[in-house]
Amino acid sequence: MSLLTDELLPPADIPEFSSYMRSHIRGAELHLYNESAELRKCSPEQMLYHNYIQAGSPHGPALYAVKGEHWNGICPAFLDFINNFKLKREYMGYAECGYGIQRHRSFLRHLIINEHQLQQQNTTHRLDIDVGCLAMTTRMAMYDLAKVAYKYSREHFPNHTPVAVVPTPAWDYRGIFKELGYKIVYLPIRPENSWQPNIVEWSAIINEIKQDPQQHIALAVSNPQHNPTGMQWPIEVTEYLLELCASEKSYLLIDDAYYNVHDPRIPITNTLKAILNLFNKNNGINHLTQSGMFNRWVATRPFGKQFSCNTMGVAAITTSPILLRQLARESWINRYHCNTHNAEIMCSWLAQPESADWTVETGLMYTRQKERVKEKLVNQMGWPKTSVCIGPSTSYMLFEVPQIYQNTTSGIDKFRDDLFYATGTMICASLFNQAAPAPFVRLHLGSHPDIIDEILRRWQMAGLNYHQPSQFSSDELLYSPLPKQTFRETICPDPTY
């Protein structure tokens, strides 16, 4: 029988479910349930979920904190805005330009200039930026860039293997570049260096590639508000990568996905501005521009993270007019251009003052949630302070897997699976961590505090501890339910209250 009927929602009289929890439960059902055994194999999360509901959801509804999705965190004012928005006929139909209609590109250009404080940029015409409005996942813009860079590398270095240098841990850049034929070389970010890139270590890795006559660094990635550590990278890191790309004739991706997903009390690193300042040095006559680098960088800014609506898929793509044209050409080869109506909604929303209010509120909310989880892990579940990583940016935090999982083959994934079967809570394992320099898992904090608290409660009930003496025994735990949450039933004993 399908789970997709409303009868399968928990009955309305169960007090422990807030409306946010209900949205989360329903969202998890809608997104994780899959009747096709074959399709499920594409998603470890759907496989886990299937086993869990087959066992009767022993610990309560499955709770999800894996990717930046949580099905209850969309900015409420934005949801109201969408529900009241009236679309017009003229936004329906393919877009002729894959990087947005002029109206949306002009709007996003203003927004990027304002939010990155580029008003004073003394740009010569030659160094003017263009801003595309991509109405789909930015992963597609990264594909377009990867193809442009790949062709360039093959043309200029025909006997070399194109290499993409990407940070690790990081978002899954590898998945894009590897498919296209790049060799991936990882630049590690380590806890010992406070989770910041170590340029000395990176240079040693990069020098090895440079000395190999069969390899060409075709593309490098910077992610200045870094997923998953939440740390901000100093400008010098992106400058280092920019200089590298200029000298090696490579392309630079500046993934600014979390630029405005940030603790508003901590100054934000404005990488785009810093990079443009470098291009503009000496009135635009400098080694960077002379190397042709101005036509080999892109900064991507999807808005799904800022308003917790990844499903909308609208992003600003800032680059030179020439590279934007090249990306648009690749885009035509891959797809027809839909979703202009989503771009219209997003641009209209970004023009509302409420969108700025939310950006501040959500940054504070993530900060509070990170501190709360860290406090619980450290004070009540045995984690050393240094084994929990929270930074001022993004909606993510990292923590080390319990010691008992650290020396097991595939221990990170095993911990994710065991924890899910033991508690019904799903976190992110090796997806972002393929070449992990350290055994950490990632937790997404976008959900309402109610959901985060229930996740923490179940962890404690199941005996999760950094020093736990044995691994969770998944089979057993799947069939021994944890006690249910009761605080909403007991907090207010006076029935007249």
Ligand SMILES: Cc1ncc(COP(=O)(O)O)c(C=O)c1O
């Ligand atoms: C660092 C980073 N870059 C890019 C993306 C992709 O964003 P989009 O949804 O626009 O593809 C994500 C999504 O989580 C991300 O974390």
